[in-house]
Amino acid sequence: MSKSPNILWPALGGTALVLGAAFGLMNRDYAGDRIEALETRVEAVSAQASSAAEQAEAEAARAAALEQQVAEVQAAASVMAKGGSVTAPAPHRDGRYGLGRAAYAEEIAAWDVDVLPDGRGLPEGSGDVWTGEEVFVEQCASCHGDFAEGVDNWPVLAGGFDTLADKDPVKTVGSYWPYLSTVYDYVHRSMPFGGAGTLSADETYAIVAYILYSNDMVEDDFVLSRDTFMDVEMHNAEGFVVDDRPELEYAEWRAEPCMENCKEEVEITMRSVFLVETPPEGGSNSVMNEAAVDGLPSFTSEGPSFIPAAAPTPAAAPAPVATPAAASEDDAMLKQGEKVFRKCAACHAVGEGAKNKVGPQLNGIMGRTMGSVDGFSYSDGFVEANAAGKVWTPEEMAAFLAKPKTYMKGTKMAFAGLRKDEDLAAITAYLQSFAE
Amino acid sequence: MDDAFKPSRRAFLRGSAAVAAAGLAGAAYANGPDPLITELQDWASYTGVGVDETPYGMPISFESHVVRRNVEWLTASPISSINFTPIHALDGTITPQGCAFERHHSGAIELSKPDYRLMINGLVDQPLVFTYEDLERFPRENHVYFCECAANTGMEWAGAQLNGVQFTHGMIHNMEYTGVPLRTLLKEAGAEVSRDKWVYVEGADASSNGRSIPMEKALDDVLVAFKANGEALRMEHGYPVRLVVPGWEGNMWVKWLRRIEVTDMAVESREETSKYTDVYADGTARKWTWEMDAKSVITSPSPQMPITHGTGPLVISGLAWSGHGRITRVDVSKDGGITWETARLGKQGDTKALTRFYLDMDWDGAPMLLQSRAMDETGYVQPTKAQLREKRGENSVYHNNCIQTWYVNAEGIAENVEVS
Incomplete structure (x- = not known):
């Protein structure tokens, strides 16, 4: 005013x-x-x-x-x-909200199976090295190899001692893992791949005993149990330090950075090892880059040392063609079968270009003689079935997939079996839809 | 321009940059009136598609190349594998869920809301089981956070490897999460919350991925999240519920979260001992390296995003982030780190979230060695590869936050290189 x-x-x-x-x-x-x-x-x-x-x-x-x-x-x-803004964090309550319900002891027992480094959480039971070898060959060897040496890109579990300071360290249970509890815990909860949670305590103890034996960490008469657990010494138990970046790195790297004339000259010392093609249908293809660093300019504060001549103009490559959406197959059975097949996909491939993985490829399996896929090494049971001329039919397939180990004694397939009839019908229909 | 690094395609691009009239930018400067303007186009005459044509919309077909991609030979099986976010083709900061990278240890599972259960047990007054519905009745919050796999840029320890920012830096996404603070659930169960306690979190999938989180972090900003970017989480990101551990390595963001256990020590699970630990030159290893240090990368130009418009105005664009808080500054160098200039932040950086930066320049057609260097609110400056190697050697695999270099030649083609 x-x-x-x-x-x-x-x-x-x-x-x-x-x-x-x-x-x-x-x-x-x-x-x-x-x-x-x-x-x-x-x-x-x-x-x-x-x-x-x-x-x-x-x-x-x-x-x-x-x-x-x-x-x-x-x-x-x-x-x-004063913190009373309209964008406040979720409020605290003095008391409980009263949401959720008390967990039953059986529920906790079913889910709380982790094992602590001091052995707390280990169940009753035991397993020896030789039983372990049998179980390992049946359940684990298809990926990790008979001697825990690893197949293809799957993890190596044994050996690698004294390689941790090398260019490509081999990190195995023996050379790297600091706690035995981790081995039991992981095998029991997360393995085998595609059948997690199916190993009994005894089987797990036995597998772990065998892995230790493969690493020369125990003798062949060793029996692993809660009682012997703490006797095992892990090679790399002292090999770890807790994050020390704050002292070793942050202290040094929290400084105002250089803005001008930070270097005299910069040279390109390495070019990309792989060029990566990105096709329209997805994924990528890596192609070795043949180009060398020779002939590239170096840089100073004045800019590049020279401007390389442009390559001659070549003919234009055709533009990528978008792949048309696949016609929607409204067959509920096949759809269901495809879904069920996810349980198999860890080890089997089917469809165009399918190759043998841990298990044989499954194209054209219906009507085919058992154990007849080229280049796949079958268990004895399938070798015999092949010699006897047994043929895969939907009925045989359903019987096999219901109880694999009962149907085919000694099969390497670690799959426990499908319980539901509709899943069995769906998977057989699905497999039938793939011709040779 | 997505398959630009294929040799034949690269060659084609060299041509298009030189002959401006035939290129993308050329049309607007064509000789004579542009038929796209002077002639009646179909889309301006006939009607388009009606509503509900795609009840849940996908990007237009012209963008079908902007997808996640994997590199098959990196892993033994696609079921236990990783793919990469197409960060070269995105702008702003939010990653759409449909192209946000995936990392599974035993495949992505279909777990419905009615079948979902979350257990809290261990050192608590009352072990509890929650349904999905229960979780939606706790007070919830919204936060934008980046999620970066500890192995992002891991290949590059051994030098310049894969030619594309999608593959060198694409194990990252940035979403707006809606969820309940973990501390609320811990309190509900009457958890022991002293600083020497741990929270072990575990997923419901076959890998049963589990990680130990110190109580201090669990009480701070960890979220039990059920929405991302406004909609339900995607299956591949842990539908219906995942853990969000802001600023910390992606492996700890347990998907399909089924159990939270309060313990008096770290479980030392497989993923926190045999994996996600950093082996140094002398063979010792660093563990519990949870925070993702400040990092940045130029997303365009980059190998998948060559300069196709020739000389003149050029937008250099990139992303910066830090697990320690806000990004406060990003510097860009065009000469491999001799001279730096401060870039413009697209908007004020959020804590532990991606920040977009731009440097607007006039390109004279001379080759460049493009680099970016992030600084966060703690004053930390993103290190060079040489600085990192000096401290850690070359066998670390994880936690590589080095300054990245793209060599851009006179034709605008960019390549992943390492410099002196």
């Missing part, structure tokens, strides 16, 4: 000055006309004054509104500063 008087007074003062001048001129002959003119002028000036007053009032009102806005913003800021 302080603004209005300042604006108003100069306008009123001007009016008084004009009125004083008007009285001095009244004695003249032409006074009549003049007075009339002056009266008109006075009216005009008065009007002007009152309009100035109005304008001043309007400006004052606007100033007041602005001041109020400032006050509102300040009030909001102060609320936010």
Whole structure:
């Protein structure tokens, strides 16, 4: 409000000055006309004054509104500063919300099976090295190899001692794992791949005993149990330090960085090993990059040492063609079969370009003689079935997949079996849909 | 331009940059009136598709190359594997769920909300079981966070390997999560919350991936999340519930979260001993390296995003992030680290979230060695590869946050290189 008087007074003062001048001129002959003119002028000036007053009032009102806005913003800021903003974190309650229900002891027993480094959580049971070898060959060897040496890209479990400081360290249970508890815990909960949670405590103890034996960490008469667990010494138990980046790295790397003339000259010392093609259908193909670093410019603060000549312009490559969406196969059975097949996909491939994986490829399996896929090494049972000329039919397949180990004694397939009839029907229909 | 690194395709691009009139940018400068303007086009005359044509929409067909991609030979089986976010083709900071990288140890599982159970047990007053519905009744929060696999850029320890930012830096995504703070659930069960306690979290899939989280972090900003970018989590990201561990390595963001156990020591599970630990030159290993240090990379130009418009205005764009808080500054070098200039942040960085940066320049057609260098609110400056190797050697596999270099030649083709 302080603004209005300042604006108003100069306008009123001007009016008084004009009125004083008007009285001095009244004695003249032409006074009549003049007075009339002056009266008109006075009216005009008065009007002007009152309009100035109005304008001043309007400006004052606007100033007041602005001041109020400032006050509102300040009030909001102060609320936010006190943590009472409109974007508050989820509130705390003093008491419970009373949500969820008490867990049953059986539920905790079913899910809480992890094992701590000091052995807490280990179940009753035991397993020896030789039983372990049998179980390992049946359950694990298809990926990890008979001697835990690893097949293809699957993890190597044994050996690798004294390689941790080498260029490509071999990190195995023997050379790297610091705790035995981890081996039991992982094998028991997460293995075998595609059949997790199916190993008994005894089988797990036996497998772990065999892995230790493969690493020359125990003798062949060793029996692993809760009681012998802490006797095993892990080679790399002392090989780990807790994160020390704060002392070794952060302390050094929290400094204002260089902005100019940070180096004299920069050279390209290595080019990408792989070029990567990204085809329209997805995925990628890695192609060795034959290009050498020779002939590339080096850089100084003046810029590149030279500009390499452009390669000759070649013919344009065809634009990638978008793959049309596959016609939707509205066959519920096949769809269901495809879903069931996910249980098999860890070890088997089917469809175009399917190759043998841990298990044989399955194209054209229906009507085919058992154990007849080229390049796959079958268990004795399938070798015999092949010699006897047994053929895969939907019925045989369903019987096999219901209980693999009962149907085919000694099969290497670690799959426990499908329990539901509709799953068996779906998977056989699905497999039947793939021709040779 | 996505398959630009195929030799024949690369060659084609060299041509298109030189002959501006035939290229993408050329049309607007064509000789004479542009038929796209002067002639009536089908789309301007016939009607388009109606509503509900795609009840849940996919990107238009022209963008079908912007997809996650894997590198088959990296892993033994696609069921226990990883693919990469197409960060070269995205802008802004939010990663759409449909192209956000996947990492599974035993495949992505279909677990429905009615079948979902979450157990809290261990050192608690009352072990509890929650249904999905229960979780939606606790007060919840919204936060944007990046999730980076500890192995992102891991190949590059051994030098420049894969030619594409999708493959060198694509094990990252950034989403807005909705979820319940873990501390709320711990409190509900009456957990012991002293600093020497741990929270062991475990997934419901066959890998049963489990990690130990120190109590201090568990009480801080960890979320039990059920929505990402406003919609339900995707199957491949842990539907219906995953853990969000802001700023910490992706392996700890347990998907299909089924159990939270309060313990008095770290479980030392497979994923926190034999994996995700860093082996140094002398063979000793560093463990519990949870935070992802500040890192940045230029996403365009990059090997998958060559400069196709010739000289003149050029937008250099990239991403920066830090597991220690906000990104405060990003510097860009065009000469391999001799000279640096400070880039413009697309918007003020959120804590532990991706921040977009830009450097707008006029390109004169000279070759460049492009690098970016992030700084976070702790003052930490992203190190060079040489600095990292000096501290850790070359066998670390994980936690490589080095400065990345792209060599951009005179034709605008970019390549992954290592520099002196």
